Amino acid sequence: MTSRRQFLHQAGWLGLVPVLPELGTITSYEPDLMTDDALFALIRKQLLIPANRLYLNTGSLGPSPLVVMDAVHAAMRELEMNPAAENWGPLGQRMEAVREIIAGYIHAEQEDILLTRNTTEGLSLVAQSIVLEPGDEILTTDQEHGGALVGLEYTTQNQGAHIRKMSLPLPTTGTDQILEVIRANLSDKTKMLLLSHVNTITGLVMPFAEIAKITRPRGILLVADGAQAPGQIPVDVSSLAVDAYATSGHKWLLGPKETGFLYVHPDLRPGIRSAFTQSGFAGYSASSGTRNVATIIGLGAAIQWHQEIGIERIRQRCLDIRNYCRERLQTLPGIEVISPDDESLSCGIVSYTLRDAKNNEVAQKLKDQDIIIKVLPGINGNRISCHLFVSKEDVDRFVEALSQAI
Ligand SMILES: Cc1ncc(COP(=O)(O)O)c(C=O)c1O
Known part of the structure; x- marks a missing residue:
């Protein structure tokens, strides 16, 4: 072969x-x-989601394809045949190699990658490490996920600093508008800016490279919450010009659950202070303790599977399906699409608010028909995740069910 x-x-x-x-x-x-149709139909058959179930909630948790489950299963079987020898032997080496796979995927170096359990853990590690003076500010938006905020709250409370949340317009119309809001909210007290690469509510793709042109000269740490990005859009940490980037393997990457990684720019690495990273960033170290080699190996398999399909092909597919979904949603009365129009700020997520119907009741009515969508917290809306296994026919089924439900 x-x-x-x-x-x-x-x-x-x-x-x-x-x-x-x-x-x-x-x-x-x-x-x-x-062809795209043949490939994505084949991929749909690699999922354990029953044929009649329409899964539109990858943004919360992605379904792993067979290839990933098989990789985890095979590694577990090998491990259980000789646990310690495998864990600190051949399987342990394969786990370490996953850092290299991740580095290749996001255009970084292996030493910059820390294997984590999820985005929340990665972001908390960064937040806990930064040293603030009383009165200093961490700037973020009012549309961030709680998993990103928890570390900020911990560190600001302990150091007498503040979190400042700026409002992003809904929908956001363009890069200039975002840059204007950021400029208006920065001050001499701002020490760190934390933003989602892909917004958890609207799917807005944050123009990090442009933002870094504002924060870099001021010495402000730029941190990306990448929970919703890898697996649906390409991620190149050097062109995004971020100081740190945290993500989960179990969303759009369709990897094993409780996997994730943190990228830290080499200049920031000595500043990451935690007991967990005391002995460095290796997959296994004295300070990390024993890891789950099988799921980490599964994360590597998930990334390689995406690379084999083609990262740009996946991005285009997600965008095409979301564009189709968006157009169909815009024909429904009582619905306002809150995801951006601008394609350069868009990905496979489309969200809407409801004028009269209630978001949780709508989601329940759809669930009764085996259509799974996300209820957005804090606003009367829903989020639809159009990953590569979702077809236009699926979108038609969803929109018809939604039209009945509202
Ligand atoms: C933008 C964002 N950040 C963080 C998280 C938390 O992810 P995890 O639970 O994998 O840490 C999510 C989860 O939906 C998210 O959307």
Whole structure:
């Protein structure tokens, strides 16, 4: 077997022959030889989500494809045959190699990557490490997830500093508008700016590179909450010009649950002070203690699976489906789409608010038809996640059900 065919075999592409024999010979299962429709239909069949269930909530938790489950399962079986020898031997080495896979995926170096359990943990590690003077400010928005805020609250309360939350307009219309809001809220007291790369409420893709041009010269730490980004849009930490970037493996990357990683810029790395990182950023170290090698190896498999499909192809697919969904939603009375119009600020998420109906009642009515959507907290709206396995027919089914529900 060539190494490519070996990879495809391991990744589960070739293993799916019995599922869709109508797609032709074995070589036609290679993603780059397949049409989008054939590929994404095949991917849908790699999920354990029952055929009639329409899953539109990857933003909360993503469904792992068979290839990822198989990677975890195989690693667990190997581990259980000789636990300590494997954990600190061959499997341990494969776990360490996942940091390199992550680094390749986000254009960083392996030493910059810390394996975490989720976004919350990564962001809290950064927040806890920064040294503030009484009166200093951490700037963020009023649309951040609680998992990002918890570390900020801990560190500001303990150091007599403040969190300042700026309001982002809904919908946000463009990069200039965002930059204006940021400029208006920065002051000499601002020590750190924390923003979501992809907004958890609206799916707005934050223009980090432009923002860094404002924060860098002022020496303000720029931290990205990347929970909603990797797996649906390309992430290049050097062009985003962030000092730290935290994410979860179990959302759009479709990886094993309780996996994640934190990128820390080399200049900031010595400033990350926690008992957990006392012995460095290695997957296993004296200060990390024993890790779950099987799920971490599964995260590596999930990332490689995305790379094999093509990161740009996935981004385009998510955007196409969300554009279709958005257009259809805009025809419904009583609905206001709150996700951006501007494609350069958009991804696979589309959200709306409801004029008369209640968001949780609508979600329940859809759930009764096996359509799963997210109830947005704090506003009367819902969020729809259009990952690569969602089709236009799925969107039609959702919009028709929503139209009945409201
Ligand atoms: C923007 C954002 N940040 C942080 C989190 C928390 O993620 P986790 O529970 O994986 O730490 C979420 C979860 O939805 C999120 O959307």
